[in-house]
Amino acid sequence: MDKYYWYFMKCLTQSQRCERLLRTYIDSTVWKDGIEEIFVPSRSVVVSTSKGRVVKKRSLIGDTIFVKVNQTMFDQNGWVFDLEKLSYLVGKPQLMSDTDVEELQVMVKTHCIDDKPVLEYSYSVGASVSVMSGPFRGKVGIVTSMDEKSVHVEVIVFDRSVDVTISPECLGGV
Numbered sequence: 001m002d003k004y005y006w007y008f009m010k011c012l013t014q015s016q017r018c019e020r021l022l023r024t025y026i027d028s029t030v031w032k033d034g035i036e037e038i039f040v041p042s043r044s045v046v047v048s049t050s051k052g053r054v055v056k057k058r059s060l061i062g063d064t065i066f067v068k069v070n071q072t073m074f075d076q077n078g079w080v081f082d083l084e085k086l087s088y089l090v091g092k093p094q095l096m097s098d099t100d101v102e103e104l105q106v107m108v109k110t111h112c113i114d115d116k117p118v119l120e121y122s123y124s125v126g127a128s129v130s131v132m133s134g135p136f137r138g139k140v141g142i143v144t145s146m147d148e149k150s151v152h153v154e155v156i157v158f159d160r161s162v163d164v165t166i167s168p169e170c171l172g173g174v
Contacts (some may be wrong), residue, residue: 003071004036006101007093011063015040018065021089037068041108044170053169066104067093128174129153136164140174 011018019040026035032090041060069137096104123129123143131153140153141164150165 004105005069005071005109006096007067007069008096008100009065009067010091011030011065012089012091013063015059015063015065016042016057018063018089022065022067022086034070034072035067036070037066039066039068040064041066041104053172060107065090066096123171123173129171130174131155131166131170132172133170134166136166 013021019038023038026032026038031140040057041064042057043060044055045058047056104109125143125145127143128140129143129151131137131141136153136155136157139157141153143151144154144163145152146168149167151171151172152164152167154161154163156162
């Protein structure tokens with residue numbers, strides 16, 4: 001049975017982009033067979049934009065990427081030095097302790113239990129928003145309050161200010 005070690009690296013760019021570039025680089029080297037997994041703990045979120053709702057990935061641990069390496073590769077240790085060619089992309093790989101790995105696994109189980117996207121607001125109280133659907137579609141208003149299920153928006157209807165309750169999915173940024 002193979003033994004594995006986990007490393008973490010700080011990304012010097014957005015973590016999903018860093019992951020993609022790191023995978024491409026490793027696939028082109030002799031190290032591809034020794035890398036078991038490249039992992040960015042993330043969660044899908046729904047972001048309201050002026051063009052509607054978009055599902056995006058949000059990193060749970062800033063711009064950090066994790067790499068699972070088999071023991072044979074770990075013993076050679078050359079892959080760490082080879083990654084210095086990517087210093088514009090990632091920091092130097094740091095070996096994780098068993099405790100760190102356990103904490104990472106608990107965090108992932110706690111925050112990534114399902115793949116159902118979480119609604120993330122791209123606006124706050126006082127922000128201008130555009131109503132994307134429903135009877136007030138096309139209206140621009142100001143967010144007066146909000147909770148998980150609804151947003152209260154002040155819109156102008158027939159030259160009067162009216163406070164309406166709207167589902168967050170129906171709003172976008174201006």
